Amino acid sequence: MEIYVFDNSFEGFMTLIFDYYVRKPKAIKVYAERDFQPSMFEETHEVITDIEKAKRVHQSLKSKLYGTNYKALQAVFLCEEVDAYQQLFHYCCLILDNSADIQLNYGNEYVFYVMKMYRSVHREKHHYEAFIRFEQINKDLFFAKVEPKYNVLPIITNHFRKRYADQNWLIYDLIRKYGIIYDKKSGEIQEVQLNFTPKSSTIPSEYIDVNEQVYQELWKSYFKSSNIVARKNTRLHVQVLPKRFWKYLTEKQI
Known part of the structure; x- marks a missing residue:
């Protein structure tokens, strides 16, 4: 399994998805730089953030995601939990590879995770707007x-x-x-x-x-x-x- 590391930014994460489709590895593990611990036994691909590549992926996702699901994408990225980037990566690939209705399939583990985490982040957002x-x-x-x-x-x-x-x-x-x-x-x-x-x-x-x-x-x-x-x-x-x-x-x- 290849390790993909991005620079903590949303644009970097979008570029990571672009690189994945270009390179087409069998499976990858996704890390933000702040969470990554280098290992000499694993092959690592350091993602170089490219705004144009990021825009292409972002626009593709935005065109397929419904309003709430698009907000969920942004919110889950901001949760900063270590496993969230891996889950969000699979979710984005799921959206890009299937019809738009797949985002309503809450039986899918990635859709379920994203929407569950979205509710947690959204709750935190409302708390801070109020308090x-x-x-x-x-x-x-x-x-x-x-x-x-x-x-x-x-x-x-x-x-x-x-x-x-x-x-x-x-x-x-x-x-x-x-x-x-x-x-x-x-x-x-x-x-x-x-x-x-x-x-x-x-x-x-x-x-x-x-x-x-x-x-x-x-x-x-x-x-x-x-x-x-x-x-x-x-x-x-x-x-x-x-x-x-x-x-x-x-x-x-x-």
């Missing part, structure tokens, strides 16, 4: 830290662009060490790399806008006053709002 809390820091910038299970920043961008179009904001992924920043003047979003390794879940007070602390206290007061102790249901509360989000929620820092 992200911004803090206003200097230079007219709203800042939020996140630690998502999956790499959801690329798919939550449009939500925050629409919701906070009149503000400059930055959402930073503490696990993957990158962020997305929005400029309200240009309306553009860019990916940024930062050397940001906070020791706690809060931003040091000297970096926070003076009014931000007032707003946070007001929000805490509102949350506390609107809480009805007699109707407390901790089990349901944790189901709706998992504890892993609590350390970044202002209302939980009471």
